[in-house]
Amino acid sequence: MGRQPCCDKIGLKRGPWTLDEDQKLVNFILNNGIQCWRLVPKLAGLKRCGKSCRLRWTNYLRPDLKRGDISEAEEDQIIELHARLGNRWSKIASYFPGRTDNEIKNHWNTRIKKKLKLLGLDPVTHNPIAEPRADDVVQEKSSNLNTKNSVDGLEMKAQVTNHSSSCSTSFSVDDTEGSSFAWADPFDGVSSWESFFHLEDIFSFGTYP
DNA sequence: AAGATAGGCAACCGCTCAAAA
DNA sequence: CTTTTGAGCGGTTGCCTATCT
Structure with a gap:
């Protein structure tokens, strides 16, 4: 017996996100932050499940995402x-x-x-x-x-x-956990999200159906 | 030029874990 | 202590695009 689905899937939209949906989600999170993902789609006026919103945000809309090829x-x-x-x-x-x-x-x-x-x-x-x-x-x-x-x-x-x-030999890694690649604070030195987050930059990438 | 195939990536599924009730 | 709920994670799928035939 598995877990119950995170949300009622009837009437919920799936598949690729549209520009309009992205804007709604970004605007909502910028204005309200994230308390509970389950409530985000309802409050943001989106017909998506909370899980889908979280994924979209973390993988695509987050302001601190580094874009471009992996070096x-x-x-x-x-x-x-x-x-x-x-x-x-x-x-x-x-x-x-x-x-x-x-x-x-x-x-x-x-x-x-x-x-x-x-x-x-x-x-x-x-x-x-x-x-x-x-x-x-x-x-x-x-x-x-x-x-x-x-x-x-x-x-x-x-x-x-x-x-x-x-x-050709195995990778011998002798560094201690996280020694040289610590997380840098993406907002370090930036006074607010708004100043860090330029909507036109965000919506200039990707394609929409 | 058109169909077939392969590759890349966004998104979904289902599970685990932890916190709350 | 047990049950429920939500978040996060890893695996997988399916669509879109580029390339080949």
Whole structure:
């Protein structure tokens, strides 16, 4: 017997968020803050469940989100942290101010996993993969060089050369918990959300149906 | 040019945990 | 102490876009 659903789903909207819905949610949270996610959609005039609102806010609308590609250095940190923490994405995300667990999880599943495999490392254990089958290697290489990612494929090959010495061994992480990547306060030195939060910036990204 | 396929990402689902009643 | 409720987390799905054939 599972938990009851967080909300009555009848009549609730699902799927991609519209600009209007985003504006309602942002305006509500800016004006009222967040006390109880369950009440947010009702009070904000949204036909969404609270969970959906929370996800939209944390993964997309939060003012302190850092947008743009995950850098090489960030990727390396993610790999190190994953070796230590496993699939604890929220924990890993906490080392990257402005990045969300969802973003890091997606990046891991779509890019880093492949990168590690190319480096001959098991993405789960981070240990060298024992004797990769020859046909697997051929398949992997040809798919990378023949698809739209051919440029990426070449970059990855370059990385193999660059990192071969450090990556062929397991990642020995000797730092203590959170030593060098402490959360920076996104509002540090900023007097209020309003001054930090420019609506035109927020609504200039993404696409709406 | 059009259909097929693959990749990327936003969003949802269902579970766990902790706090409140 | 037990039950209920809400928040958070990780896994998964499905849509959209880019690329290939």
